[in-house]
Amino acid sequence: MNFKIFGAVVFALTTLMLNPAWAQDAPEVDRTSTGGAQTLEDIMARQKQLEVDESFRSENTGDPANAAPISEQLGTLGGRSQADSWRGVRYNEIDLSTEVSGPAVDVLIQDGGMPWYQLREGPVITYGGGAILGFVLLLVVFYFIRGKIRIDGGPSGTKIERFKAIERFGHWLLAGSFIALALTGLITLMGRSFLIPVIGQEAFSTLAVGSKWLHNNIAWAFMLGLVMTFVMWVAHNIPNKLDWQWLKAGGGIFTNSHPSSKKFNAGQKIVFWTVMILGLSVSLSGLSLLFPFEMPMFAGTFEVMNSILGTDFPTALAPHEEMQYANLWHSIIAFAMMVAIIAHIYIGTVGMEGAFDAMGNGQVDLEWARQHHDLWVEERLGKQDKGESS
Ligand code: HEM
Numbered sequence: 030m031n032f033k034i035f036g037a038v039v040f041a042l043t044t045l046m047l048n049p050a051w052a053q054d055a056p057e058v059d060r061t062s063t064g065g066a067q068t069l070e071d072i073m074a075r076q077k078q079l080e081v082d083e084s085f086r087s088e089n090t091g092d093p094a095n096a097a098p099i100s101e102q103l104g105t106l107g108g109r110s111q112a113d114s115w116r117g118v119r120y121n122e123i124d125l126s127t128e129v130s131g132p133a134v135d136v137l138i139q140d141g142g143m144p145w146y147q148l149r150e151g152p153v154i155t156y157g158g159g160a161i162l163g164f165v166l167l168l169v170v171f172y173f174i175r176g177k178i179r180i181d182g183g184p185s186g187t188k189i190e191r192f193k194a195i196e197r198f199g200h201w202l203l204a205g206s207f208i209a210l211a212l213t214g215l216i217t218l219m220g221r222s223f224l225i226p227v228i229g230q231e232a233f234s235t236l237a238v239g240s241k242w243l244h245n246n247i248a249w250a251f252m253l254g255l256v257m258t259f260v261m262w263v264a265h266n267i268p269n270k271l272d273w274q275w276l277k278a279g280g281g282i283f284t285n286s287h288p289s290s291k292k293f294n295a296g297q298k299i300v301f302w303t304v305m306i307l308g309l310s311v312s313l314s315g316l317s318l319l320f321p322f323e324m325p326m327f328a329g330t331f332e333v334m335n336s337i338l339g340t341d342f343p344t345a346l347a348p349h350e351e352m353q354y355a356n357l358w359h360s361i362i363a364f365a366m367m368v369a370i371i372a373h374i375y376i377g378t379v380g381m382e383g384a385f386d387a388m389g390n391g392q393v394d395l396e397w398a399r400q401h402h403d404l405w406v407e408e409r410l411g412k413q414d415k416g417e418s419s
Pocket residue numbers: 191200203204205207208258292293296297298300301304370373374377378384385386387388389
């Protein structure tokens with residue numbers, strides 16, 4: 030059920046990204062009245078976010094071989110006409126080499142700004158926020174239908190160690206930093222729309238600056254938590270045949286049965302790999318945002334995708350475009366992760382009796398452990414008899 034909803038959200042977002050309303054073509058324009066220069070219709074079409082074929086301007090930026098250097102006076106008497114020069118500026122065809130250097134200095138005008146801003150303020154907020162609210166609602170409904178998953182026959186009173194202190198430290202470092210990043214990220218993304226009307230601009234300004242600072246710095250704790258949990262738990266999360274049995278039985282959620290499982294069942298392995306893969310992706314795109322223009326990743330990724338999948342993603346991206354892609358990707362992945370984590374938090378707290386103790390004090394009830402992780406208990410008790418630790 031969770032995955033159907035998750036799939037629907039991903040599908041809706043992908044459809045929106047790949048087939049946006051603003052990608053509709055503008056109608057053909059007759060430019061004889063302007064001698065080939067742009068017309069009012071072109072300008073109006075751009076304002077309506079229609080896709081205008083700009084080649085009549087972008088391929089008309091003068092003859093560089095016959096051009097006067099940019100430092101010389103511009104004008105009809107120079108090597109280029111002013112119109113040529115301005116078109117050159119508009120399409121980044123002009124050589125702006127000066128003493129000022131940096132990865133983005135020679136881009137004076139970049140036209141991805143509006144579509145990026147509209148995507149960010151529109152679909153990303155609407156579908157991302159909607160997915161979170163929808164999912165919380167779904168879990169509330171699920172709770173009322175299924176109720177708390179209880180320990181059959183009640184707790185035994187005997188405890189068994191499930192997670193060592195270092196494992197719990199790694200988990201809470203990851204969890205605490207993720208929750209802080211999610212909250213500060215949401216404030217940064219949605220605050221303008223939802224908080225300014227409530228708390229006003231002055232207060233929001235302070236909050237936004239603080240959120241941004243926290244978000245930038247807490248990111249390191251998240252990455253450390255991600256690496257720690259990966260190293261400690263990856264060996265227990267390799268998929269095996271048992272997982273298939275567990276999934277076929279739906280984890281026993283509706284049948285009140287307890288399919289066999291080792292330390293982590295298939296549901297937990299899905300959580301683990303979702304956190305690891307999305308966590309890595311959100312970290313890489315976050316680093317790219319943290320060090321503007323220093324870590325462009327999308328042109329290279331698109332190139333690989335085009336060669337493997339035969340897609341046609343753009344591979345020549347302006348530095349600003351790289352940042353725009355990184356920003357959108359970062360938000361989309363973060364939302365997907367938040368939705369997955371809400372389900373995880375549900376099952377670790379109100380959803381299942383006895384689960385929280387595993388990460389609370391590390392000791393779980395033996396009966397809980399037998400019902401949810403029978404093979405792990407056998408292994409642990411076997412090792413204890415031999416005096417080993419796991
Ligand atoms: C209040 C928030 C959270 C609670 C109450 C919670 C609770 C738990 C519990 C009880 C377990 C152990 C389950 C078991 O004994 O088998 C666990 C495991 C785990 N947690 Fe959390 N967690 C929280 C937030 C997070 C966050 C934010 C992340 C990642 C960003 C995360 C990632 C994981 C992973 C990867 C595991 C191992 C796989 C699994 O058991 O599903 N947790 N958590």
